[in-house]
Amino acid sequence: MKTWHRGLLALCALLALFGGAAFAQAPGAPPVEFPYTGNRTAVWIVAQLHILFAAFILGAPIFVVISEWLGYRKQDPRYDRLAKEVMKVTVILYSMTALTGGLFIFVLLATYPQFTTWLINHFFLVFAVIYPLLFIGETILLYMYFYSWDAWKGDKKARHIALGVVLNLIGTITLFVIDGPTSFMNTPVKAEGVSPTEFLMTATLWDKIYNYSWMPMNLHRLVGNVTFGGFITGLVAAYMYMAAKKDDERAYYDWMGFVGNLIGVGALLFLPFMGYLLAYELCDYDASICPYMMADQLSMFFEMQGAMVGLIFLASNYYIWLSMKRIEGVERVRMTIFAPIVMVALPFVMTWGWTMFPVPDPRSLAILIPLALLPVVLGRFIPLTVSARTVIKVGFLMVVVGDAIWLTPHGFVPTGAKLVADLELPSDWNFLALMPAKNSAAFTLVFVTVVNYIIYNRAISQGTIVWGKIDFTSQFVLVFLAFSAIWTMGLMGAVRSLLRKYFHTYNLLPDFTPESFTPTLSYSAWWITAITVAFYVVVSFAIFVTLRPTEAKAHAPEGSPAPAGAK
Amino acid sequence: MGNVIKKLVVGLIVGAVLLGITKALEFPTVFQWMFFAYALLGTAVFIILDLPSLKPVSGVKAVGALVIFYIVLCVVYIAGASLWPQYDPEDEKGKIEKILKPKRAATEQGKAEELIARAKALDEQAKALAARIKALGGDQAPAAQAAGGPGSPPSTTGAGSGDLLKIGEDQWQLQECYNCHKLRGEGGKKRGPELDNIGNLLTVDDIKQKILDPKSWMAEGFEKEYEKGKMPDKYKDLMEETDVVALATWLVTFKNTSVNTPKPIKKK
Numbered sequence A: 001m002k003t004w005h006r007g008l009l010a011l012c013a014l015l016a017l018f019g020g021a022a023f024a025q026a027p028g029a030p031p032v033e034f035p036y037t038g039n040r041t042a043v044w045i046v047a048q049l050h051i052l053f054a055a056f057i058l059g060a061p062i063f064v065v066i067s068e069w070l071g072y073r074k075q076d077p078r079y080d081r082l083a084k085e086v087m088k089v090t091v092i093l094y095s096m097t098a099l100t101g102g103l104f105i106f107v108l109l110a111t112y113p114q115f116t117t118w119l120i121n122h123f124f125l126v127f128a129v130i131y132p133l134l135f136i137g138e139t140i141l142l143y144m145y146f147y148s149w150d151a152w153k154g155d156k157k158a159r160h161i162a163l164g165v166v167l168n169l170i171g172t173i174t175l176f177v178i179d180g181p182t183s184f185m186n187t188p189v190k191a192e193g194v195s196p197t198e199f200l201m202t203a204t205l206w207d208k209i210y211n212y213s214w215m216p217m218n219l220h221r222l223v224g225n226v227t228f229g230g231f232i233t234g235l236v237a238a239y240m241y242m243a244a245k246k247d248d249e250r251a252y253y254d255w256m257g258f259v260g261n262l263i264g265v266g267a268l269l270f271l272p273f274m275g276y277l278l279a280y281e282l283c284d285y286d287a288s289i290c291p292y293m294m295a296d297q298l299s300m301f302f303e304m305q306g307a308m309v310g311l312i313f314l315a316s317n318y319y320i321w322l323s324m325k326r327i328e329g330v331e332r333v334r335m336t337i338f339a340p341i342v343m344v345a346l347p348f349v350m351t352w353g354w355t356m357f358p359v360p361d362p363r364s365l366a367i368l369i370p371l372a373l374l375p376v377v378l379g380r381f382i383p384l385t386v387s388a389r390t391v392i393k394v395g396f397l398m399v400v401v402g403d404a405i406w407l408t409p410h411g412f413v414p415t416g417a418k419l420v421a422d423l424e425l426p427s428d429w430n431f432l433a434l435m436p437a438k439n440s441a442a443f444t445l446v447f448v449t450v451v452n453y454i455i456y457n458r459a460i461s462q463g464t465i466v467w468g469k470i471d472f473t474s475q476f477v478l479v480f481l482a483f484s485a486i487w488t489m490g491l492m493g494a495v496r497s498l499l500r501k502y503f504h505t506y507n508l509l510p511d512f513t514p515e516s517f518t519p520t521l522s523y524s525a526w527w528i529t530a531i532t533v534a535f536y537v538v539v540s541f542a543i544f545v546t547l548r549p550t551e552a553k554a555h556a557p558e559g560s561p562a563p564a565g566a567k
Numbered sequence B: 001m002g003n004v005i006k007k008l009v010v011g012l013i014v015g016a017v018l019l020g021i022t023k024a025l026e027f028p029t030v031f032q033w034m035f036f037a038y039a040l041l042g043t044a045v046f047i048i049l050d051l052p053s054l055k056p057v058s059g060v061k062a063v064g065a066l067v068i069f070y071i072v073l074c075v076v077y078i079a080g081a082s083l084w085p086q087y088d089p090e091d092e093k094g095k096i097e098k099i100l101k102p103k104r105a106a107t108e109q110g111k112a113e114e115l116i117a118r119a120k121a122l123d124e125q126a127k128a129l130a131a132r133i134k135a136l137g138g139d140q141a142p143a144a145q146a147a148g149g150p151g152s153p154p155s156t157t158g159a160g161s162g163d164l165l166k167i168g169e170d171q172w173q174l175q176e177c178y179n180c181h182k183l184r185g186e187g188g189k190k191r192g193p194e195l196d197n198i199g200n201l202l203t204v205d206d207i208k209q210k211i212l213d214p215k216s217w218m219a220e221g222f223e224k225e226y227e228k229g230k231m232p233d234k235y236k237d238l239m240e241e242t243d244v245v246a247l248a249t250w251l252v253t254f255k256n257t258s259v260n261t262p263k264p265i266k267k268k
Helices: A003-025 A038-074 A077-111 A113-122 A124-147 A154-186 A196-202 A205-209 A214-243 A247-268 A271-285 A289-294 A299-325 A338-356 A364-381 A388-407 A427-433 A435-462 A473-498 A521-547 B002-024 B029-049 B059-083 B089-106 B108-136 B138-146 B161-174 B204-212 B223-228 B241-251
Strands: A334-336 A385-387 A503-505 B217-219 B264-266
Touching: A038 A077, A038 A124, A038 A154, A038 A214, A038 A473, A038 A521, A077 A113, A077 A124, A077 A214, A077 A247, A077 A521, A113 A124, A113 A154, A113 A503, A124 A154, A124 A205, A154 A205, A154 A214, A154 A503, A214 A247, A214 A271, A214 A473, A214 A521, A214 B059, A247 A299, A247 A435, A247 A473, A271 A289, A271 A435, A289 A299, A299 A388, A299 A435, A299 A473, A299 A521, A299 B029, A299 B059, A334 A338, A334 A364, A334 A388, A334 A435, A338 A364, A338 A388, A338 A435, A364 A435, A385 A388, A388 A435, A388 B029, A427 A435, A473 A521, A473 B059, A521 B059, B002 B029, B089 B108, B089 B161, B161 B241, B204 B217, B204 B241, B217 B223
Parallel strands: none
Antiparallel strands: A334 A385, B217 B264
């Protein structure tokens, strides 16, 4: 980290802390009007960029410290190198997080001064004391963790790993704290029989933070950040693989891409359920949010989400497929025939099961768990097996079927009000558009991916993996996964924000500006793409400046990279 | 190549079968083609699975390939999102304006804006009057004013019963009650009771009480929804008193006995 870099970070932090407060004091300052984008889109761009950087700097250290620990435990230098290289990118992106954070506050104050002041007043302790202290603490710990990497090795490694754990702890608390005001804007405090306005008068700071969607959002963001960090690690690996000149470098970055994808997909498996939990709590808070989200103005945003999630699962399984192709002896790997049978049965049986016993009825698990465990149990007693290739191909078929179920809408209309028979599913088939079918589709995607990873692990243990010899297409798959994950994050971030409808804070503080309407999906897609590209340009630059120049000198003390042919 | 053609043929056959089945089951045309598209997606996946390995590239070629790949992704995602049916924000803008107008007027800024608007209107009227005085002569001006010329203030008399019903119907649309309640055969997803016969079961005051305090009444057969508090407890904050009365007055006019509106049970 260069001096100018640290200076920039400190300046941003100071501006964010004190500049905003100074602006808020100015009497009668009229809101600015952003040309071309308008105020709302200007806030959207800066906020989304800030969240993308923040997601990476909070998500990456979680698996960085795990990777470092694995390297220490297995005495495998590749894990330590991966951890350190990801931290190099994290440190440079940390400055961007602070920069966009400061910019976010300024843009917010300049465009919506009354609302921003109102929100700061309600969470004054958070914005003025807790969050800055956590941010400063995290900054100190992050730099300590990074700069003590080489000094605290050998006997002191455990100390360094412990420091990483503390860094993650502070990072997670920071996330949870700032989620308080964010979730409050969606689901402000309320109590039965008392209006939100009345209840807010007597609510404590904790009441405001511990609102309906706070914990679901914490969990969703925590898992989402790890997914995101994993896919960005895959992106780093893909870039470096493409730039590598030597076989040993290609072998290392091939391995790094695999690990990044594994982390990304591993966390991704939980993401649909975390998203479901968040949506469930939002609907439970106010039933009118549900139709707005699923049947009316935002319904097509969810169609797009279905398409994106389907593509991400197809791509991650395709990466496993390409990885399998370079394992020598993979043709000997076999699996119980009940695995593909359950894959095929899963979406249909679970649609029926969850229609009978909707989630969260405990009986909804009574069918799911035995069905999911069936291959393990029956496979022990009935030795009928099929090749790994067959299982994976059936898996791909079921991913397509799962995507199809997820995508099938109730009607091809932007709102329920415009539904006509020519654009609506026949009533006998309406179950395809309901939550039990969508949940079963999500579970099918997860189940197939888990089975594919089990097969992959068997292939590694029974065959010989040749690192560095993976099909070059796989690098584009890694790039695709990172881009699509960021795009989907942008889409769902827009959805969560739009759920406030024409309010800054739902049902409490109306947004009187002419921009408080639901934008079209097409308009949103343009901006989400622009934000994703802007983020990508910065990340690509960060990867280039942090990893390329040190390539020649930095790797010597960390042991030789994994040779081709090593497991 | 032969393998690709084989898969393409299989995919097209599967697509045609799906198209035929959905047609036989009387799916709308758009859904028939959607299922055909799923078959094509599956075909594309299986073709990609067995494609030959890509030759590695590096340097400028790799950068070029990446840039092209990103451009393709951007175009596909924007085009993909634009292909879905698009919600027209104009449908919402008018509604939001109507809902927020009284709230804006109640704020300090709203009051100031209203005063400025009134001052501007008065200024315009004064200018118009001055122009007329100049054109007609000073002695005719008071007569024109007394007769209620174009400069006279608008009527401030209250809304008639017809207006009240119109406001009530507007509120039904603005508050999007149709999302949960079926009325006149439109709207509703069985989240709330059908209301076509509500006028025979509840009075204006009862309906008003239910809107302002959803826990005050429960519809028979909707015990689960009642317990879960499905009807939002927010209208006392969102709606003006007069709008609630208008909505209740409009709803009470629905007395269609052929519709089985569930019996309301008083809870408070």
